[in-house]
Amino acid sequence: MKFSSYNLTPQIKGNLEGLGFKKPTDIQYKTIPPIMRREDVLAIAQTGTGKTAAFAIPIIHILQTTPAREGHGNVRCLVMEPTHELANQITEVFQQLGKGTGVFSSCVIGGVDQAPQIKKLERDIDILVATPGRMFDLISQGHINLQSIEILVLDEADHMLDLGFIHDIRQLTKIIRHKHQTLFFSATINEEIKDLAYSLVNKPVRIQLSPNDPVSKNIDHSVAFIEMDDKRFFLERIITEHPESKILVFVRTKVRAERVFKALERVNIASLTIHSDKDQKERFEVMKQFKEGIIKILIATDVSARGIDIPNVEYVVNYDLPEVAENYVHRVGRTGRGTKKGIAVSFCSPEEKEVLDEIQGYLTKDITVMAIEKELYDETVAISEASEHDWKSLIEEANSFEQKKKKKGKKK
Ligand code: ADP
Numbered sequence: 001m002k003f004s005s006y007n008l009t010p011q012i013k014g015n016l017e018g019l020g021f022k023k024p025t026d027i028q029y030k031t032i033p034p035i036m037r038r039e040d041v042l043a044i045a046q047t048g049t050g051k052t053a054a055f056a057i058p059i060i061h062i063l064q065t066t067p068a069r070e071g072h073g074n075v076r077c078l079v080m081e082p083t084h085e086l087a088n089q090i091t092e093v094f095q096q097l098g099k100g101t102g103v104f105s106s107c108v109i110g111g112v113d114q115a116p117q118i119k120k121l122e123r124d125i126d127i128l129v130a131t132p133g134r135m136f137d138l139i140s141q142g143h144i145n146l147q148s149i150e151i152l153v154l155d156e157a158d159h160m161l162d163l164g165f166i167h168d169i170r171q172l173t174k175i176i177r178h179k180h181q182t183l184f185f186s187a188t189i190n191e192e193i194k195d196l197a198y199s200l201v202n203k204p205v206r207i208q209l210s211p212n213d214p215v216s217k218n219i220d221h222s223v224a225f226i227e228m229d230d231k232r233f234f235l236e237r238i239i240t241e242h243p244e245s246k247i248l249v250f251v252r253t254k255v256r257a258e259r260v261f262k263a264l265e266r267v268n269i270a271s272l273t274i275h276s277d278k279d280q281k282e283r284f285e286v287m288k289q290f291k292e293g294i295i296k297i298l299i300a301t302d303v304s305a306r307g308i309d310i311p312n313v314e315y316v317v318n319y320d321l322p323e324v325a326e327n328y329v330h331r332v333g334r335t336g337r338g339t340k341k342g343i344a345v346s347f348c349s350p351e352e353k354e355v356l357d358e359i360q361g362y363l364t365k366d367i368t369v370m371a372i373e374k375e376l377y378d379e380t381v382a383i384s385e386a387s388e389h390d391w392k393s394l395i396e397e398a399n400s401f402e403q404k405k406k407k408k409g410k411k412k
């Protein structure tokens, strides 16, 4: 079903068209109707499946088509986000989808001057996107009043818990005592998240996409066994074979990020790095260049990547495997977003086999192997042809690498 046949206001439909959203993603298809019916919703879907629009579309529609509830509050809908970057990103989505609807969205986050945020709160706000710290500050200063909240959204709930915001969320439910609609969105689910969710929602519609596979079906992901010292060679190969593609490369440490950057520089490939040694301004600049595609290769450590939506990343390369198994899902989730397809490949050196086992344990399944052993090549070619990837040359490389190794062995 296309968005054009949905019961949405013409302004929202126009904005969806402008963004190039023709039909809903799976999670949007399932959550939009119950949200429009004003039910509580508990939605679990992998990263990149379009959860933001899954709540933003029906919320804007509801707020545009119904009058505000009577009360002393100055906010109709509150959306909680774990990080500043995400809060900014989600506000932007609300503003894009809400253009011309008269539904007004604003954002409050810490780390920046509060005065402009307070200025915006002087008028009533339809949708307030917030991180916990600044929001509680502004509540205690009397600039935010949640007494007439109609909809509460907890987005990226798993990330919220990881960052230790559980107390803040509980605090929030003490402030909002009156009846309201609660929407709970998370990429992963475990007992802790379940407990939290069920303490917040009331007889929710529960929606979960492919619970057995934390990696979205849009992502074709595999592992290639490569010696540590040969990784840069394979990376170079992937890059030169996909000159038009935006490639996100993950490494274990910031030192390694700079090393990979230099290795690429030596073969005349321009790239960018992002890690904790760069300040907020530098990071922002790097993200901008990568988003706009000015530089197509970004080398990153785990810190900077979670939840952030970068358009059109075709490839994710795990140059090093992530040490925290869960980060595998977050890393590969940077590609194959929305209705797009994506490819992820992980380089696994013999030293990293244990880490790989852990990741596979977390996924509860094995990752497809881009095998380097000769007898598995033919099979790999078959897989690659089936999924239209150009793995052939990579495999040829692997072949010659194997032969080199054999030669070396003979010399010894
Ligand atoms: P999640 O929160 O599930 O990780 P996001 O809400 O950030 O995912 O969405 C991921 C990407 O999918 C974004 O780039 C968004 O623009 C895109 N997207 C969302 N819905 C659609 C749609 N219906 N059609 C096409 N692209 C979409």
Ligand code: MG
Residues within 6 Å of the ligand: 051, 052, 155, 156, 307
């Ligand atoms: Mg999200």
